[in-house]
Amino acid sequence: MIAYYTPSSDKDHGTPAVHSDVLVTVTIDGVDIAVPEGTSVLRAAALAGINIPKLCASDNLEAFGSCRLCAVQVEGRRGTPAACTTPTEQGMKISTQTAKLATLRRNIMELYISDHPLDCLTCPANGDCELQDMAGVVGLREVRYGFDGENHLLEGKDQSNPYFSFDASKCIVCSRCVRACSEVQGTFALTVDGRGFDSKIAPGSSADFMSSECVSCGACVQACPTATLMEKTIIDAGQPDHSIVTTCAYCGVGCSFKAEMKGDQLVRMTPYKKGAANQGHSCVKGRFAFGYATHKDRIRHPMIRDSIEQPWREVSWEEALGFAADKIKGIQQRYGRNSVGGITSSRCTNEETYLVQKLIRAGFGNNNTDTCARVCHSPTGYGLKATMGESAGTQSFDSVMQADVIVVIGANPTDAHPVFGSQLRRRLRQGAQLIVIDPRRIDLLDTPHTAHALHLPLQPGTNVALINALAHVVVTEGLEARDFIAARCADDSYQQWRAFISDPIHAPEHVVDQTSVDPTAVREAARQYALAPNGAIYYGLGVTEHSQGSTMVMGIANLAMATGNIGREGVGVNPLRGQNNVQGSCDMGSFPHELPGYQHVSDDLARRRFEAAWGVELDNEPGLRIPNMFDAALAGHFKGLYVQGEDIAQSDPNTQHVESALRALDCLIVQDIFLNETAKFAHVLLPGSTFLEKNGTFTNAERRINRVRKVMPPLAGLEDWQVTCALSKALGYPMHYEHPSDIMAEIASLTPSFHGVSYEKLEQQGSIQWPCNERSPNGTPVMHTEDFPIGLGRFAITRFVATEERSSRRFPLLLTTGRILSQYNVGAQTRRTKNQQWHEEDLLDIHPSDAQLRGVKDGDWLGIQSRAGQTVLRARITSRIQPGVVYTTFHHPFSGANVITTDNSDWATNCPEYKVTAVQVEKVSQPSLWQQQAQDFDKQQQALKRQRARVSEV
Amino acid sequence: MTEREAISDIIDAHRHLEGSLLPILHAVQDRFGYLPPNSNRLIADALRVSEADVHGVISFYHYFRQRPPGKHAVSVCRAEACQAQGCRQLEAHIKTRLGIDFHDVTDDGQFSLEPVYCLGNCATGPTVRVNNTIYGRMSAEKVDRLFERLAVDTVRLLS
Structure with a gap:
């Protein structure tokens, strides 16, 4: 059953909240109300429960005063000022309903309606139109001007955006869309073209929205009070009948959305105002790209086969799970207990991840569990734990609004974490200084x-x-925060580090040979960060995915501790997590060496607690990491793998190596919503459920545990956690849970940092940032305020060791990889949505000088060769990257970006060095051999799926 | 010097000014007679604003042209004093004579037509301006003669 969670009031108060310790009392229509000084009359009235008509005002936008509908009268003052732009003053007496105001408002509405189509009954906004509401509120009864004069009724529609339409004939030019694009999203793609009667909303000088600077975040559509900007799903389906608040399953920002439903059909995703991570904002993925959930490629039935050359057989859940369990047991009998393992998913819920690692540790009886964090943020876990004692970022996203200097290292927030990117841009517009450390010129640098x-x-x-x-x-230069260091950090580690780092070999003028960065700029950056009242560091995979990823994370922690930028709002070390639940999957004990809550498997006390709760004896030795699993598979002693919601064949480095390892398995069990690249090598395919089809929680990059709520039944009948339970039962280790809340209760009982977490508290608070326990019962927005979990912070010695992957005569260019806004990771979801229209293929970015040297033109096919493999991509010439560096994305399977990446990895965690691969590039005329083979293999596997014996026929 | 370089030079010469967008737009239009299509982007990038921001300002002011004007840019005053002297009829005559409406350019690229509101020549209206020259007390006949002369001049210059 689906329990509706109807959001509590998300009433629009008209203008943004103002923060002031001074309260002023005003009387509105005889009602006294005290509000913070600076609050608008409109907001004060709304807080007092008095609704003043409005069209151009919204509480996520600064007051604008253009519609004049919110006119009020103030005792002792002349005229009828707009309530939105009039600040309250002590003792003010305001009337919002007088005969004069009623006439004025009706006249204003009459003017609006004299140039507005009267097709309300067939209008897509019918039922959700502020213009219609206001016409009703002011009692408009006639339009004396008629409709024959000059008007905009025949303006055309812009249908270029795949997700929303722009119908200029319905526009009242209130500028809410323009202001939402500027103030909320920070793109400034919209403007008012012309003036006076000719004014119209336009995407700059572009012909249409799609060819403009618009990034399709949906803020304008949400802001529009009429049907002018409208979701195409609403135009097609009509208004939703109920909504359920849930959490987006794309990136690590973890935005809260209202899933707006008609029965079990999802018709719109609207960002939820009370979502603490996103505060009512969204990006093109979470807002619009949900069509994959009902895509025809979804796996609807369990399927099995004995070898990957055979067609699939659709079978019942029972048969598929029995088949899988028999295979696993058979392999363990023949090759030993450690010959099998599993990979948990950073896309699935905390509860599901917890169950998969529990199944492996308790059901398989070994610690061969790992997760995709291995290939992204494992160095974060290692580096932050070693220096500050906890494997997580230190702040809330909101903390950035108090930062004065913001350092962004190896991250591209406007593409990869767009909603946080918008918040960051807002802070930059308020005057914070930005420092970007990145080989590429990222968009954040050009924030309008x-x-x-x-x-x-x-x-x-x-x-x-x-x-x-x-x-x-x-x-x-003596810029350290001596007091902080003395009070909060271990003196021995500090003295050692200080001696190490003072060595002139680390001077900017010395390292310029390696980094190529102007030493003056380095000195300037260090001074700005150290001297800022609040300096904050945000980093991404450009930090972790290196052979020295863990060293770099520790280097960041060193810098933050040395400058005292830890332990309060506005500062901190903030890893921007890639996947929706990568923080959670790490917290839930996905790593081979750590039980849930980062408790080491060799910690007897912790392990015994789990043994008691789970009723089994647990291995005290760490198990295999993902790359070890591949090596062991190729060596012949690792034979069975259970993969939930991760596409290792596309996302892991050195594809050909991964593929050979997968082929060497006797049994590969894949649980996924699609036949992904990995599933093509599988023997058992268990249908997964999307985030819309299950209950649970995700934990975002700010350690915020958010509820995921089921809005529609699972396509194949079972939620992912139920599948894991059933597999475990088939293996002879039954688990007993009625609901994911039972699983969370078990997690809370076994994990000190989660002791206070429960579904009841999540319902009350909306979300919880861990640690949440006896010490901080409501959660912890800012970490390390008093001390570190390890007591004193420890500086780490971070010696620079250049990667072995360097440019040479044979491979003179360095390839680095990243993502773009419209596609998500391996693209399994976004490639099955209209987001394809923005990014149909991965391109190779190359600097004009490197292109000229090779005679390359825009759009030429380029062969890219590394020591690991070769692939072919089309060229895009751009000076956004430096000479000597090339760049691509990895969203499309046949691009083969990971055919080229090598097996180099972080010394501490084996996180692959995706960000540096030495390559050569030359013009070619056809796809690479790997691409040809991959496409042939895909054809074969798709055919085997089509030829599957149906469950009904078996 | 390419168009792009010329625009960049103009931007560099003005960007230090407070509120430099308008002076830059004026200077670019003075140089090219209009605002070439790629000037928006160059100006937006240099001033750290969006392309739409620049477009919004340009489209707000009728003075800024987004297409090249005719060789002879004709403006007819439509302000009150000139209206009292019959400029509406003159305006209709000019439109017929040139075969274009306001904001258009003749097919041969010779003439473009814009309305203007007061050229400060109220005592001797109706007033017409061609490029930078102001003509007072205009009538249909005078306008015809003026346009003929301008057209002939062009032919002579070309031959």
């Missing part, structure tokens, strides 16, 4: 209406040299 930012365009692979140089400047 901000001051020039400092860009340190380093050579790929030289992060550690650069962070050491920054720390060297801080130490040698």
